[in-house]
Amino acid sequence: DTAVSQTPKYLVTQMGNDKSIKCEQNLGHDTMYWYKQDSKKFLKIMFSYNNKELIINETVPNRFSPKSPDKAHLNLHINSLELGDSAVYFCASSPTGGGEKLFFGSGTQLSVL
Amino acid sequence: AQSVTQLGSHVSVSEGALVLLRCNYSSSVPPYLFWYVQYPNQGLQLLLKYTTGATLVKGINGFEAEFKKSETSFHLTKPSAHMSDAAEYFCAVRGGRHTGNQFYFGTGTSLTVIP
Numbered sequence: 001d002t003a004v005s006q007t008p009k010y011l012v013t014q015m016g017n018d019k020s021i022k023c024e025q026n027l028g029h030d031t032m033y034w035y036k037q038d039s040k041k042f043l044k045i046m047f048s049y050n051n052k053e054l055i056i057n058e059t060v061p062n063r064f065s066p067k068s069p070d071k072a073h074l075n076l077h078i079n080s081l082e083l084g085d086s087a088v089y090f091c092a093s094s095p096t097g098g099g100e101k102l103f104f105g106s107g108t109q110l111s112v113l
Numbered sequence: 114a115q116s117v118t119q120l121g122s123h124v125s126v127s128e129g130a131l132v133l134l135r136c137n138y139s140s141s142v143p144p145y146l147f148w149y150v151q152y153p154n155q156g157l158q159l160l161l162k163y164t165t166g167a168t169l170v171k172g173i174n175g176f177e178a179e180f181k182k183s184e185t186s187f188h189l190t191k192p193s194a195h196m197s198d199a200a201e202y203f204c205a206v207r208g209g210r211h212t213g214n215q216f217y218f219g220t221g222t223s224l225t226v227i228p
Contacts, residue, residue: 041223042221
């Protein structure tokens with residue numbers, strides 16, 4: 001069983017469209033995250049949720065809206081997609097304790113044409 | 114504030130040679146430090162982590178890292194590189210509760226292993 005699963009793995013779409021990426025974790029973790037990895041492999045935190053509540057919201061356009069229906073799910077909805085949104089998006093989860101590691105999903109490669 | 118600096122965005126070593134990937138951190142609290150590896154088209158996997166106790170930490174695939182508080186470093190080493198070690202490596206520090214236990218990643222080091 002995959003610990004952190006995200007779908008779809010690949011997403012190709014036109015500028016201006018709206019799309020969603022889904023993430024689910026079956027590890028019982030309290031905290032879930034969305035990261036964006038650009039073409040230079042730089043990882044940037046976008047959002048962090050703890051028990052369905054937003055605790056980190058880095059400077060991202062408000063076209064990006066996370067939604068956490070329960071603590072096992074954290075979905076990412078993107079409105080009015082732009083060329084610069086093309087990247088790999090990773091979902092991750094972790095227990096709350098400071099020494100605990102992040103568990104990553106396998107990523108969603110988003111290409112905006 | 115927490116941050117991580119990885120020196121060298123690209124490192125090339127010959128197969129069988131020593132691998133040394135450098136990581137320096139800054140943290141206002143005792144740090145939790147991590148090394149992650151990313152193989153092509155995959156997510157990140159934990160190699161090893163330091164929380165407390167022994168400063169030399171052993172991880173998977175023969176990697177190890179040493180926490181040196183005086184140097185604020187957490188360099189990753191492997192005595193003998195293998196072709197399968199070619200990947201992107203990320204150092205990370207986890208902040209305390211005041212940061213939401215956020216992970217701060219370095220910019221990554223791409224390791225190439227030359228046959």
